[in-house]
Amino acid sequence: MQTDTLTVTSSTSSYPVVVADGALATLPQRLGALGLQGRVWLLSDTTVLPLHGAAVVAPLRTAGYTVEPFAVPAGETSKSQTQLDAIYAWMLGGAVERRDVVLALGGGVVGDLAGFAAASILRGIPVVQLPTTLLAMVDAAVGGKTGINHPLGKNLIGAFHQPRLVLADTTTLTTLPPRELCAGWAEVIKHGVIKDAGLYTELQNLAADYCHPAQAAQGSVVTWAAGDPRFSAIIRRAVAVKVGVVSRDEREQGERITLNYGHTMGHAIEALAGYGTLLHGEAVAIGMHIAARIAASMGICDLGLVKSQRALLHAFGLPTSLPAGLDAQALIALTLRDKKVQAHKVRWVLPTTIGNVVIRDDVPEELVRAALRS
Ligand SMILES: NC(=O)c1ccc[n+]([C@@H]2O[C@H](COP(=O)([O-])OP(=O)(O)OC[C@H]3O[C@@H](n4cnc5c(N)ncnc54)[C@H](O)[C@@H]3O)[C@@H](O)[C@H]2O)c1
Known part of the structure; x- marks a missing residue:
């Protein structure tokens, strides 16, 4: 397990980045080890949730977690204020708490959007990145840049919000176009x-x-x-x-x-x-x-x-x-x-x-x- 794990260590944070076949099965034990025991807000998109949602939800529920899944439409247009508002309504309507965690299951779009929602809601709650595209694994999920697009340009609204964990399960790539x-x-x-x-x-x-x-x-x-x-x-x-x-x-x-x-x-x-x-x-x-x-x-x-x-x-x-x-x-x-x-x-x-x-x-x-x- 150790050899699959890298660590980001910056002046403000330190977190593990795991890259392995079947890594999602280890999610409950890893959340527990990080002290993340609140409710799980699983954010994904309409393509990825049906394909890989069960691999996240099932082991978490077995381990006793309450999991709330939500999917935005697949694609870049979801990095918008409209989808962000929908996520805020979903989480605030469900009485999200600071001890909860957001999981971002998907490509860079979901990672950026979920990361920014986590950075801003209740002035910031933990986020865990679960990248399912090759681009998100090697780039977007690591480094803490989060955000949405604005009609005047891409990625213009956002925040740095470092994830508590990045878990890249390379078996998810088998379904990627x-x-x-x-x-x-x-x-x-x-x-x-x-x-x-x-x-x-x-x-x-x-x-x-x-x-x-x-x-x-x-x-x-x-x-x-x-x-x-x-x-x-x-x-x-x-x-x-x-x-x-x-x-x-x-x-x-x-x-x-x-x-x-x-x-x-x-x-x-x-x-x-x-x-x-x-x-x-x-x-x-x-x-x-x-x-x-x-x-x-x-x-x-x-x-x-x-x-x-x-x-x-x-x-x-x-x-x-x-x-x-x-x-x-x-x-x-x-x-x-x-x-x-x-x-x-x-x-x-x-x-x-x-x-x-x-x-x-x-x-x-x-x-x-x-x-x-x-
Ligand atoms: N935060 C950063 O540092 C950073 C870095 C690079 C890029 N980005 C952002 O990342 C975004 C692009 O990310 P992307 O290329 O992952 O695009 P994406 O998230 O739109 O995913 C591409 C498509 O693949 C689908 N998909 C994802 N995983 C799948 C899987 N395992 N099987 C089948 N389909 C799957 C998605 O539904 C989507 O339709 C851009 O918005 C870009 O700005 C952010």
Whole structure:
């Protein structure tokens, strides 16, 4: 059990992050060990609750917990004030108490929404993250960022609220649609590129074993193999990167910005293509390719890195070229609206070698335009 567990240790909190096949069965004993003995407010979405709700509810009820389940509609539009109000009405109407706990069972949407509800109701009650998408496991569930969208932009209303526990049961990924799984691999690859060359090599090995070169032309990609422990080991290693970064930089004062690799242009592509056209991970994959091209053109990394990263992204079913019709100037303008812009300068996260990145705010616009053209 111990080897499945990582720990986030920041200046304000410390919590376990567990990544394992079948981890949900251990939830009652883990809640008990954390002293969480009140009522359980299980928040999920309309897709995940029917698929995985029973794996949470049954063991908790057997252990004597009172569980109140609630599902918001699946999808990004649920990260809204309307759904937040519905959650407040459900919890306050049910006489929620400070000793209770919110469980967030689902992808990043449920995690962000439930996290923010827990952060704000009764001035804050405990939350436990139970991520069921690859993206949420390796990224969204760890680090304590919670929030909802506003008509004026994504993730503009929110709070830092660290979970008491993150429990990622990798068996839940067997029901995840393949496209959503691929989108999650983008963040796993990103973690390898920014911080862990060994993880990157393991991903290459997985690709070599699961994605036969002879079929590459037909678009053969790594698919999820239930029962192969290498998958959960790789996910755990990717989670360890995020755990390390947020432990050292909880509030994004420094190192945490490296997690933004591929996101500067990724966010712009996502927005200009129209939300829902590309999944977040797909846009990030294209953004990583563009960032690597910029780095190569500045002499920060060699062209071999660009080619290697592109091959790996393709092996995991991810795109590296812009959708047709996106205007380069409009994309560049959107990068200036990135939340990480400082003094009107875009802060680019650029790879130097696999496992290492630098932050640069002096990237000439001409090089960005050239990378977009190529
Ligand atoms: N808080 C953070 O640090 C952070 C970091 C990255 C992303 N995010 C947020 O995460 C959100 C995206 O998360 P996501 O990609 O997980 O999207 P999501 O939560 O919308 O899930 C994607 C889809 O998969 C379905 N699904 C989830 N788990 C499933 C399973 N096991 N089987 C079958 N279907 C399943 C969902 O119902 C949904 O339709 C965005 O809102 C983004 O802003 C937050």
